[in-house]
Amino acid sequence: MHTYHIHINGLVQGVGFRPFVCRIANSLQLNGWVSNTNTGVHIQFNASKEKAALFYNTIVDDPPPNAIITHHHFEKISPKIFNGFSIQQSNSKGKPDLLLTPDIALCSDCRAAILSATNKRFHYPFTTCLQCGPRYSIITTLPYDRANTTMSNLHMCPVCTLEYNDIHDRRHYSQTNSCKECAIPMHLYDAANHFICKDERDMHDTVVTSLAEGNVVAVKGIGGYLLLCDATNEIAIHTLRTRKHRAEKPLALLYADITMVQQDMQLRLFETDALKDKTAPIVLCRLKEDAANSICKEAIAPGLDKIGLMLPYTPLLLLISTAFGRPLIATSGNISGSPIIYKDEDALENLFEVADLVLTYDRDIVAPQDDSVVQFTNSGQKIILRRSRGLAPNYFPNPFIGMPATVLAMGGELKAAFALQDQHKLYISQFLGDQGTLESQTSYKETLSHLTKLLKANPEQIIIDKHPNYFVSQYGKLIADASDIPLLAVQHHKAHFGAVLAENNLLECNQRILGIIWDGTGYGDDCQIWGGEIFIYESHQMERAMHLDYFPQLLGDKMSREPRLSALSLLKNLPQYQYSIRDYFSNQEWDYYQQLLQQPAPLLTSSMGRLLDGIAAILGIRSYNNYEGEAAMQLEALARNCDINSGEFYSIRLVNDRIEWDVFLKELMEDHRQKIEPAAIAKKVFYSLAKMVQQLSCHFKMDQLAFSGGVFQNALLVDMLIELSGAEKQLYFHQQLSPNDECIGFGQLAYFSMLSQSHQQIISTNERIASEQFQTNH
Ligand SMILES: [Zn+2]
Ligand SMILES: [Zn+2]
Numbered sequence: 001m002h003t004y005h006i007h008i009n010g011l012v013q014g015v016g017f018r019p020f021v022c023r024i025a026n027s028l029q030l031n032g033w034v035s036n037t038n039t040g041v042h043i044q045f046n047a048s049k050e051k052a053a054l055f056y057n058t059i060v061d062d063p064p065p066n067a068i069i070t071h072h073h074f075e076k077i078s079p080k081i082f083n084g085f086s087i088q089q090s091n092s093k094g095k096p097d098l099l100l101t102p103d104i105a106l107c108s109d110c111r112a113a114i115l116s117a118t119n120k121r122f123h124y125p126f127t128t129c130l131q132c133g134p135r136y137s138i139i140t141t142l143p144y145d146r147a148n149t150t151m152s153n154l155h156m157c158p159v160c161t162l163e164y165n166d167i168h169d170r171r172h173y174s175q176t177n178s179c180k181e182c183a184i185p186m187h188l189y190d191a192a193n194h195f196i197c198k199d200e201r202d203m204h205d206t207v208v209t210s211l212a213e214g215n216v217v218a219v220k221g222i223g224g225y226l227l228l229c230d231a232t233n234e235i236a237i238h239t240l241r242t243r244k245h246r247a248e249k250p251l252a253l254l255y256a257d258i259t260m261v262q263q264d265m266q267l268r269l270f271e272t273d274a275l276k277d278k279t280a281p282i283v284l285c286r287l288k289e290d291a292a293n294s295i296c297k298e299a300i301a302p303g304l305d306k307i308g309l310m311l312p313y314t315p316l317l318l319l320i321s322t323a324f325g326r327p328l329i330a331t332s333g334n335i336s337g338s339p340i341i342y343k344d345e346d347a348l349e350n351l352f353e354v355a356d357l358v359l360t361y362d363r364d365i366v367a368p369q370d371d372s373v374v375q376f377t378n379s380g381q382k383i384i385l386r387r388s389r390g391l392a393p394n395y396f397p398n399p400f401i402g403m404p405a406t407v408l409a410m411g412g413e414l415k416a417a418f419a420l421q422d423q424h425k426l427y428i429s430q431f432l433g434d435q436g437t438l439e440s441q442t443s444y445k446e447t448l449s450h451l452t453k454l455l456k457a458n459p460e461q462i463i464i465d466k467h468p469n470y471f472v473s474q475y476g477k478l479i480a481d482a483s484d485i486p487l488l489a490v491q492h493h494k495a496h497f498g499a500v501l502a503e504n505n506l507l508e509c510n511q512r513i514l515g516i517i518w519d520g521t522g523y524g525d526d527c528q529i530w531g532g533e534i535f536i537y538e539s540h541q542m543e544r545a546m547h548l549d550y551f552p553q554l555l556g557d558k559m560s561r562e563p564r565l566s567a568l569s570l571l572k573n574l575p576q577y578q579y580s581i582r583d584y585f586s587n588q589e590w591d592y593y594q595q596l597l598q599q600p601a602p603l604l605t606s607s608m609g610r611l612l613d614g615i616a617a618i619l620g621i622r623s624y625n626n627y628e629g630e631a632a633m634q635l636e637a638l639a640r641n642c643d644i645n646s647g648e649f650y651s652i653r654l655v656n657d658r659i660e661w662d663v664f665l666k667e668l669m670e671d672h673r674q675k676i677e678p679a680a681i682a683k684k685v686f687y688s689l690a691k692m693v694q695q696l697s698c699h700f701k702m703d704q705l706a707f708s709g710g711v712f713q714n715a716l717l718v719d720m721l722i723e724l725s726g727a728e729k730q731l732y733f734h735q736q737l738s739p740n741d742e743c744i745g746f747g748q749l750a751y752f753s754m755l756s757q758s759h760q761q762i763i764s765t766n767e768r769i770a771s772e773q774f775q776t777n778h
Contacts, residue, residue: 004052005077008059009040010070011394013144014101016130017041018087019172020064026167028055031082036090036143039097040071046082066104066131066278068396070424087173095456096142097423099394100135103222103369105280105313107132109170114315115322120159125200125316126184126363128176132278136393137222137367138176142454146175150364157182186361191352203359208323210357216240218333218347218355222314223369223389223430224340225333225347227354228254232326237299240329243354245336249627250301252282252371253309254330256321261285261309263292264327270380279390280313284375293327300329303621303630305637308373313390316359332370339433339443342368367393367450368443369430377715379722384738385713387417392430393451395419395736395746399502400426400753407752408452408459410476411745412492413467414520414628415738416444419745422457426749431742434628435471444472463488463748465495467523490751492522492744493533494542496708498754499747500739501537504706504732507754513537513732514545514702516693519709519741520560520609520629529553531607531709532659534696540758542751545700548608549658552601554593559610563631564623565593566614570665572597577669584623608689608711611661615668615685619678629710639682640716646680649688654699664688683716690720697729706732708747712739 008017013036021034021043032045047055056074063069110127113119121127128134141148156164160179163171171177178184188196188203196206207217214236216229227244229236231253241247255261258276265271265285274283284306287297301307310330312318321328332340333351341347342365351358373386384391400421409419416432429451432444452459464476466489473489480487490498497515501507515535524530525544532548552569559565564584571578585593609632616631617623621638625631650664671681697705705725712718712733725731737743 001046001048002052003044003046003077003079004056005075006043006056006059007040007071007073008043008069009072009097011066011068011099011101011396012041012063013098013142014135014139014175015066016064016173017067019130019167021059022085022087022167022172024055024058025085030055031085033082033086033088035088036145038092038094038142044077044080044082045085046080064130066101068099070099070396090143090145092141092143092148095423096454097425098142099396099425100139100427100454101144102136102279102390102392102394103134104132104278105311105390106315106318107278110315111318114318121179123201123204123319124180124183125186125314125319126178126361127315128174128178129171130174133176134222134363137365137369137389138363139454140366144175149175150366151176151178151184154178154184154362155182184361184363186359189348189358189360191356193348193352204319204323207320207357207359211320211324211328214239215356216243216354218351218358219316219320220344220347220360220365221317222365223367223371224342224365225351225358226317226330227333227351228320229329230324230326231295231300231329232293234296234299237296237329240331240354241299244331247626248302248630250304250308251329251331252373253295253300253307254317254321254328255309255311256318256325258311260293260327261311264288264295265291265307265309268376268380270376270382274374274376274382275309275311279372280310281372281374281390282308282310284308284373284385295327303634303637305641306375310371337434338437338439340368340370367430367447375715377719377722379719381715381718381722381733383713383715383718384734384736385740386431387428387736387738387742388430391736393427395426395428398424398426399505399507400749403749403753403756405460406457407461407463407749408476408479409463409745409748409752410465410472411748412465412495412741413470413472415741416440416472417742417745418444418448418472419749420451420455420457420459421749422455427451427455428737428746441471441475445475459483459485461486461488461752463490463752465489465523465744465748466491466525488752490748491525491530493517493519493524493530493709494535494751495744495747496522497535497537497542497706497747498750499737499743500706500708500732500734502746502750502753503735503737503743506537506706506732507540507750507757509704510539511704512702513704513706514697514700515542516696516705516707517709518608518711521605521607524606529603529605529607531605531609532611533606534659536700536702537706540754542754544657546654546657546659546696547606548611549660549662550604550606551610552597553603553605553610554596556603559605560613560628561625562623563613563617563625566610567617568593568597570611570614571618573662574666574669577673580618580669580672581623584617608709612685612711615682618669618672619681621678629713632711632714635682636686636714636716638679639686642677642679642683644680644683646684647687648684649691650684652688652692652695654695659692686714686717687720689717690724693721694724703729704732705729708734708739708743710740
């Protein structure tokens, strides 16, 4: 009999690892202990050499379903004698080196328990187990134990304690355990902020009745409050939109179960799988023509052909949606563009602007998260549109594992998400929204502070975007200055390219790779607004090889809100076609803009996003954007629903480092003049972009193509690219991250990694100059 030590690192807390180890130890009749620490799970035990190896291999080869093992180690140690096998008290010493467990959607066993009249947890709204429940959103310190969560002051009743201590129970050592006897207190308030004091069953009934009457109800979810209303009641949706100041941005739906979804949506297997996944994201799906529930499609997703929907990921949402029996609107509880509200006092202070009732409970949320959003192309390619609840904050496997320092990359501004490389682990924050409001900036700062404190991480290098006016860049510089740590500024589209390269493990690739980086806006190295960029990656070097020909950026950011301005700018040298957009402007505006266009443009743009906006305006789709990307999304929806496959495309010319689009636009305007249907033109536009990629690939004689930027959220374009690429080309898309600016933080790390691996002197010349430039600007 010998004594052994096993160390398991990775995502091993909050997934039932200790009870799992106990069960195996018991079945092998081993004595010893298992414990959670800040460096993972440690096990010591007595066994023969053969049994020890069997124990170790069983743990490593078949861990609990939600666990990820990044490192494991097994050794013989000096002899100790143990009696029985126990779970030892956790040890919180040292710096954490762990992946953080995301929140896990309600599991099928708990779901069945809640819906079974004979189960002790029948209709209990906080049912959880080892396989499901809140994790990241309630962890205040590590390691993961109830005392280190926001459930620390809620005590288990004797029956729950028995379950907790019973090695054969599926709630053995479940830190979030509770039942009706030791229930998490729930509270329902009405619009007058009166506490409606009834028992839980009455609260459900009141909420469901209120929803049926067309009211809006705010319900506390996992990462914050959700606003619910009847998705089949147009007036209720209109009320929600008016109160929320959200005119057209699509709203997500909550369905009680997959059967109800199947009655309404044309589900493909990958969409069904995604809906039922433990991350339970919002999945964009297509409505059936003969949908069973008469949901108000145009009120929910105006001008779009897909609707985002999800299944209940908490027991409370399951109970409400099941009792309601029809699809519900379920949108983030916030006020006009501010971040999701997650603190109870904020909810009660602010949400009555939107909601008639607020349902809350005494389990605090420490990490605000929206629902994650994904969609699939027709060929099944997954596109992440928002990465948050269930997916954040880990990124695994870590492509920067050799990076010696703790590096904080601040990310982008419009869809902010920071990335933190700490020891061997990589963390990418949840989506933190547009940093244009004070509330978003506060949320960003709080999330960053929460994660760095949780991990006891002290950044030794900060990376920011080059844009001098980004809040996230200024904040990064502030941190760097305050702690006297180095600052690196990385160009926006180079970060995008770095991100897609790193996601596909291509940083070390010895072939040349062409980067097609198309988005709305990013500050360029020449101080113009970039967004239609072609890069070449070779031997740890990245160069801008070509770009969409510049056109005037009218009135700065106003242009991204007004597609009519993009159209005007594009048609600057084509006065014969300007009639097509004349009606979008008053006489006064028209004169003003014509004068403006005659003057030398102070700022130019090569943005593909603005090109598509302009085309959407020309085709009469819309002249203003109510939300970011609206025109481009509607252009995509229009194109997708066109059955014509003419194979025709508009021409472009590649001249020096410019992609000239003037012929493209002239041909498009001729189609428009000849009254070709906008849907057919829209489809031809995207097909032309796919052909453009082919042309670029031939021009540069490169078959390895990587895509990043918000334009590649377009499922139709992605499918056209795949279809046209043939066998000889290799296409790389984002996998775990979104192609939009949420990948910028990760990409900044990739760029830093690339620089560190190539020539240190590059950092000391170009990039330092860039950083200095940034500093002198501010
Ligand atoms: Zn469960
Ligand atoms: Zn209990």
